Amino acid sequence: MTNTSTNSWNHYYTPKTVTEAVELLRRYDGRARVIGGGTDLAVEIRRGLHRPVEAMVDATRIAGLDKISRETDYIVIGCGVTHSQIVRSELIIRYGTCLSESCSVIGGPQVRNVGTLAGNVAHALPAGDGTIGLLALGGEIEVAGTDGTRWLPVENSFRGPGKSFIDRNREVLTRLRFRPTAEREGSAHHRVMRPQGLCLPIISLAVRLRLGDDNTISHARISMGPVGPVPYLVEAAMDALLGKPASEDAFVNAAEIALQSVSLRASKYRASHEYREEMLRTYLPRTLQRAAQRATAAGGHDS
Numbered sequence: 001m002t003n004t005s006t007n008s009w010n011h012y013y014t015p016k017t018v019t020e021a022v023e024l025l026r027r028y029d030g031r032a033r034v035i036g037g038g039t040d041l042a043v044e045i046r047r048g049l050h051r052p053v054e055a056m057v058d059a060t061r062i063a064g065l066d067k068i069s070r071e072t073d074y075i076v077i078g079c080g081v082t083h084s085q086i087v088r089s090e091l092i093i094r095y096g097t098c099l100s101e102s103c104s105v106i107g108g109p110q111v112r113n114v115g116t117l118a119g120n121v122a123h124a125l126p127a128g129d130g131t132i133g134l135l136a137l138g139g140e141i142e143v144a145g146t147d148g149t150r151w152l153p154v155e156n157s158f159r160g161p162g163k164s165f166i167d168r169n170r171e172v173l174t175r176l177r178f179r180p181t182a183e184r185e186g187s188a189h190h191r192v193m194r195p196q197g198l199c200l201p202i203i204s205l206a207v208r209l210r211l212g213d214d215n216t217i218s219h220a221r222i223s224m225g226p227v228g229p230v231p232y233l234v235e236a237a238m239d240a241l242l243g244k245p246a247s248e249d250a251f252v253n254a255a256e257i258a259l260q261s262v263s264l265r266a267s268k269y270r271a272s273h274e275y276r277e278e279m280l281r282t283y284l285p286r287t288l289q290r291a292a293q294r295a296t297a298a299g300g301h302d303s
């Protein structure tokens, strides 16, 4: 399709296969860009924050990549899947609760109806909500380029604020996946933001916990943002929880350890450093508690 109304791009393609998408990107040799719902990219181009591109390659029409499925050990999400689809998915509500919760707070319904989790991850913003949910679940992404496809842990894809190791002019993030929470596992997400909404979070955090039969923590993942240049896994706090009983003391201690390893921003319009510190101190223990309750609920998957 040729664009006549604006000079931001000249051609817009809707490939039906990954091979076709990668071939288009190869042909444009860096002058084309992959687009999902466009809720970040189109806004940036319109604001002049992104240089115009010769062609857009829309990844949302690729056959088979518009759905969520259960495949052996993983729940797999295609790059065309929107936040609204994730929020409605029984599979994700049940087996990846923190991802469902994190996608449910993104923008408003219009943004969630077209914005994709793939776009959220590929954009690599330090506080991308869906990304933070996927990171806590131990998510992985599949990237396709002319050299073939590769899976990598989502945390290995971030290079800096808005910078990704995915070459978005030459590669397509095709699928995302995570291992479903099992018996004695639970996850939760919480975001603090200004009441008027539709702006970046003050703090967005997600956790995944696994408990042993004696209620000790045998696995923990904690992700959050914005607490540094990229969405962040708080490994020191994760390590501190291992082998501890799932108790308020352990959760409060994890929050104190997290505070020592993150770098909280102060911003004139959103929140002071002290306020963010208080929010982390308050909500990390509560979010851990919610994940632990879910892990111990009947069937292990209470909502």
Ligand SMILES: Cc1cc2nc3c(=O)[nH]c(=O)nc-3n(C[C@H](O)[C@H](O)[C@H](O)COP(=O)(O)OP(=O)(O)OC[C@H]3O[C@@H](n4cnc5c(N)ncnc54)[C@H](O)[C@@H]3O)c2cc1C
Pocket: 033, 034, 035, 036, 037, 038, 039, 040, 041, 042, 043, 059, 079, 105, 106, 107, 108, 111, 114, 115, 116, 117, 118, 119, 120, 121, 122, 123, 127, 128, 129, 130, 166, 168, 171, 172, 173, 174, 198, 199, 200
């Ligand atoms: C009003 C408003 C409110 C918002 N609120 C929030 C919020 O609360 N929380 C939040 O996290 N975000 C928010 N956003 C940002 C945005 O909606 C999300 O980041 C969304 O997930 C982006 O997905 P998309 O499909 O629209 O990405 P796009 O805009 O299409 O693309 C984003 C980036 O990813 C690349 N890309 C997209 N898909 C692929 C792919 N398959 N392979 C390789 N590269 C790809 C693009 O080249 C671009 O660099 C908001 C945006 C708006 C406009």
